[in-house]
Amino acid sequence: SQQGEEDPQALSIQEGENATMNCSYKTSINNLQWYRQNSGRGLVHLILIRSNEREKHSGRLRVTLDTSKKSSSLLITASRAADTASYFCATAWNYGGSQGNLIFGKGTKLSVKP
Amino acid sequence: EPEVTQTPSHQVTQMGQEVILRCVPISNHLYFYWYRQILGQKVEFLVSFYNNEISEKSEIFDDQFSVERPDGSNFTLKIRSTKLEDSAMYFCASSGGGGMYDEQFFGPGTRLTVL
Numbered sequence: 001s002q003q004g005e006e007d008p009q010a011l012s013i014q015e016g017e018n019a020t021m022n023c024s025y026k027t028s029i030n031n032l033q034w035y036r037q038n039s040g041r042g043l044v045h046l047i048l049i050r051s052n053e054r055e056k057h058s059g060r061l062r063v064t065l066d067t068s069k070k071s072s073s074l075l076i077t078a079s080r081a082a083d084t085a086s087y088f089c090a091t092a093w094n095y096g097g098s099q100g101n102l103i104f105g106k107g108t109k110l111s112v113k114p
Numbered sequence: 115e116p117e118v119t120q121t122p123s124h125q126v127t128q129m130g131q132e133v134i135l136r137c138v139p140i141s142n143h144l145y146f147y148w149y150r151q152i153l154g155q156k157v158e159f160l161v162s163f164y165n166n167e168i169s170e171k172s173e174i175f176d177d178q179f180s181v182e183r184p185d186g187s188n189f190t191l192k193i194r195s196t197k198l199e200d201s202a203m204y205f206c207a208s209s210g211g212g213g214m215y216d217e218q219f220f221g222p223g224t225r226l227t228v229l
Contacts, residue, residue: 090218
């Protein structure tokens with residue numbers, strides 16, 4: 001199944017601009033989490049938004065969730081070269097047997113040029 | 115700040131050999147997970163572990179895989195007889211300060227190369 005698919009696949013912007021990445025999913029979820037991954041490295045947790053929440057902020061990050069459209073967006077404001085990384089959304093399904101395991105999308109590769 | 119740690123960072127092994135990947139989850143967490151990421155592909159769920167037993171596993175997690183929490187801190191993934199297609203980055207994650215639907219924190223990963 002295709003759960004947590006991001007778009008665009010790649011995004012290239014100038015430092016100082018905002019970056020918006022989108023994520024779509026297909027089933028009922030308990031929460032959606034965004035992660036950052038620098039090339040070949042580990043996954044850094046950015047933010048979790050629950051199904052009963054519509055928007056969350058953390059520093060320069062803003063996440064929205066629209067459960068009616070089964071979509072989420074991650075906005076990074078005033079981007080920096082250090083934001084260059086791949087960004088993934090991951091959904092925790094909401095069903096009886098679920099133990100909270102996450103289903104990841106393919107990610108958006110963000111490149112911020114100085 | 116507490117973090118998940120994994121050892122080794124890189125493991126090279128011959129096809130058919132057994133490997134054990136080790137993880138130390140965050141100390142007050144109760145739910146533990148293994149994921150893998152084949153180069154250039156999505157991160158895939160392998161198994162979840164709670165209360166000293168497997169709570170959920172994916173199709174990938176066949177009889178060649180096993181997990182164990184041998185003591186109060188370590189969480190291990192064993193692959194009994196490695197195949198070429200097991201080459202991937204393996205991530206351990208933990209959650210549970212607020213339940214299984216809490217944030218999952220990932221370790222830095224072990225890159226497994228099967229020759």
